[in-house]
Amino acid sequence: MARGQQKVQAQQKAAAKAAGKNKKNTGPHARQVAEKSMQFKCKVCMMMIQSAVTYKEHFESKHPKADLPDELKEV
Structure with a gap:
């Protein structure tokens, strides 16, 4: 069992670990961030x-028989 300074350090370490754990869970997920960057x-x-x-x-290689969408005719 820790006493004095060791106890204080252990409590601070545990609090920092808990704060870091909560911080990771509250942020946006990688998939949500990626979906926001997708435009088409x-x-x-x-x-x-x-x-x-x-x-x-993508459209030319995967869907060669389909008509090109209007938004891609300018590109």
Whole structure:
């Protein structure tokens, strides 16, 4: 059993550990952050894509028979 200074240090360490644990749980999840950065959604397969160029490449490679969406004709 710890006494005096050791007890105080153990309490401070436990409090810091608990505060760090709670802090991690309150923040946004990585998936939520990633979904916010996604700007385009494929009309055919509903895949979320970040940029227009990547979206156009995806559409041309994965859905060659489908008509190109209006938003990609300008890119």
